[in-house]
Amino acid sequence: MTATSTAPVTRTDRLLAGVERAGNKLPDPFILFLGLFLLVGLVSTLLQLAGTSVTIPGDDESRAVRGLFTAQGLTWFTTSLGENFIGFPPLQTVLTILLAVTVAERTGFLGAGIRLLLGSAPRWALPYAVGVVGVTSSVMADACMIVVPPLAAMVFKAAGRHPMAGLIGGFAAAGAGYSTSLLVTSLDALFAGITNSVTATLPAAGATVTPVSNYYFNVASSLVLAVLAGFLIDRVIEPRMVRQDVPTEELPEDDDTPATSSDADTAAALRSAQPMEATLTGRERRGLLAAALVTAVLAVLMAVVALVPGSPWRNAEGGFLPESPLLDSVVFIVFALFLAPGLVYGFVSGSLRTSADVPRVMGQGIKDMASFVVLAFMLGQFIALFNWTNVGSVLAVNGARGLEAVGLVGFPAILGFMVLCSLLNLFIVSGSSMWTLVGAVFVPMFALLGFEPGFVQAAFRVGDSATQVITPMNPYVFVLLMMVKRYEPDAGLGTVIARMLPFVVPFWLAWAAVLALFYFTGLDVGPGVGIRIP
Template sequence: MQTSVPHHSSAPPGKKTPFTRFLDTVEWLGNLLPHPVTLFAILCVAIFVASGIAGYFGLSVMDPRPEGAPGRAVDGIIAVKSLMNAEGLQLIVTSMVKNFTGFAPLGTVLVAMMGVAVAEYSGLLSTVMRSLVMSASPRLVTMTIVFASIVSNTASELGYVVLIPLAAMIFHSLGRHPLAGLAAAFAGVSGGYSANLLLGTVDPLLSGITQSAAQMIDPSYQVGPEANWFFMAASTFVVTILGTLVTEKIVEPKLGKYDSSMASDDFEPEKAQAVTDLERRGMRNAGLAALAVSALLALTIVPEWGVLRHPVTGEVAGSPFLKGIVAMILVFFAVPGFVYGRTVGTMKTDRDVIDAMAKSISTLGMYIVLVFFAAQFVALFKWTNFGQVIAVGGADALQAIGLTGPALFFGFILICGIINLTLGSASAQWAVTAPIFVPMLMLVGYAPETIQAAYRIGDSVTNLITPMMSYFGLILAVATKYKKDLGIGTLIATMLPYSLVFLVGWSLFFFIWVFGLGLPVGPGSATYYPMTP
């Protein structure tokens, strides 16, 4: 999970070329934003005041949903409800704890993180990534690095801390420009942030926010963590190909031949640590454990008599298996992780597993604080009916200008990418924008799962060119080892081709997948709302 790290500045930096002026403006605007926690607190106050004003003037819209539809206003009119009265104040003080503990992403992220933590702290994920990258042939090393970097976002910090420095070292050892290797890994980890073959912690995080937003229109609507699995798994290969092409055809030729005199004065070339025989044995045992877990899970869902199929329909859609996918993530990562740890000696008892889980939860302290304020914002936004009023108004505006077809998603993706330049946290940005865009696009006729998939593209592609991204400083530090005078502008200029190609290529793939081929973005996920062809 990515969080923004705000800086502080009183004015835009000096202006030079149009490109540096753009970068300076982005950084300056980002610096003006408060910490995401403070931002949500400000938004809560803003809703409190705005609801009082809107309620006083009787701001309302006609409910576009047909009679009998779930959540439709009784009298057919959606009016903003004021918080600046006795009822509103009572609601705030009595619902504060419930808003926090009932916030959908909170529990699912904590549970999923505990499972991933066992695999991460035992060393399994790091070893698998190193083995995958270092065993690749020189001709395929770029593609392997991008692919491994994308997959690494299952454990958010792994790619930034392990793979990006490793990729630079490998390129350097092969006589290639180390910054090209760094750029390829950065593109995979951050530019392909949402794509993955497996469900990770970002999936329940976003789906919980999407579900809360969708329930403004349909109180019974459910969005599971697997909602975008098909599309994101396929996107892994698309982003891998795009990242490889950009690295080898644009970035590496532009960087030219590496001159070691550009390195920092205290730089000493490091050699990538090879995977040991013990680690290979650990991976083998972990792989066997993963197969055993997969087989047991398959028995609950694949056969017609599977106990985790839907108890009424017998289908996979809406089954306890999909509703409990977070529990499956916990088991799938924890068991192989512990087996690996036992083999290599990093985990010996249940206490080591408990410590790994505890460490992972301790690193989420800032996220938990963020969730508290985000949950209040989402709850107040929903209770006051602001979300529905804005959604209806926005949907009416889109219909008035005739922008209701699939092409509107290109604009939506671009808007999300621009917002991401100054608000680099995936969870913070979606918590702010989902209550507006999800209901609005639902009223135009699109399902929340499809809307969320489009958002994930916009949220990912501009991570590479915003200094507000929390790991940007770490990547800059690694880069300056190989080129001592490298600055923020140079790093962003290096990554800009990835952002542009990912934005265009991934958006086109989304359009072809969803509207060209008519494929669902995930198991049981609808493309349209209501369920229309």
């Protein structure tokens, strides 16, 4: 069954159509960075022929630009191709953490925890529970935008509230708040790896960025956005659904309905988004209890090891900041805190039956990340070329001088950076791709202005998430549309975007306000990571 809309085309419709057309012209991220790699190679060669060099403040010697398409450049590239790829920092951290997170997700541990949290919330608190779960659910990576919305809809309906409010609110909280979480996630490791790969050549790069370098900022942001999401769901979205008389019952599926998108990834996502039971079975509850006990024991053991005098996790001065083996062990800690409870839950609940199931489940996670590994090959080459040629240093120094010349050196410069990232996010929804692109220029630039790379990374998070729920470039927007069509067959992309818009600006402003609080009070955004480089 298809429906034809007779509503007139509005300015908003034309604007969104223009955004979609422009975004569709962007190539695949791999091809995009291949093109950028060749562009940097050409520019660096021309700059070397022009005798360009740059002196970074704090560095005694000037750095000459080195061209890729020269004898020296081609020798560097042919001898370092594999090292550029394997040495790309996110591979080491993301793939390691992914092995554990996959176990926690595929055994049902994370999904059961979400259902327990939402199902146990009182009726009035449901919107705020959805907010908390949504902004924290990025621990499941992109799966959060498939798992959280339908679960929120089911729990809302069971409580006598409008299921569409739960569906929309769950997607908004998970998508618009994707770059923050109450927990340390693989995204933290990914961003940290990219940041460190950029700062490797800076003479004064500030504190080393780790997966917990934005943790204080993330916790504060998560709490603020969770409350805000709950408020918007309760006071804006649900009343509007009632006023518009949006159906509260799913309609029977029509096999003849044409698909909105032919994208294979979207189709797979839709297949995995089938309804789940909102209540937990007895085995699932026993599995969660056992997993919680294991997590508590493991956390206590780690705390004891870290706090005892003479702990091997302490630095030479007996502390933990600014650097220590404890901070260097974050990947191991996150790995253990996901793997152990995931395994216990799996065997107690029955989702894991034999020890042979464990590597099989881990392998599924690596299989799902195959596209990232391929993209990481190109990202690693791009970052390595940017650093080796010194083109990044030239852009950073001249950009910093330009900002100083116009007086844009404080928080206004950070705000401008966040606005730029928000606009780019309409076209480049991959956080790793965009951070690789903008981080290569802005991390060194802001470092020259005295900002810690970890703080710049925190600012990037604001621009990386808030607008991705309204762009047609996000395939999960179409997944949400299919979920909405179960209630409203005539719904279109405009329906989804219109319901997402009430979250975008408030989220951006609230998130920016949290960053401003850290900036003007001088609070650390994470362990050992302040605002300014000492």
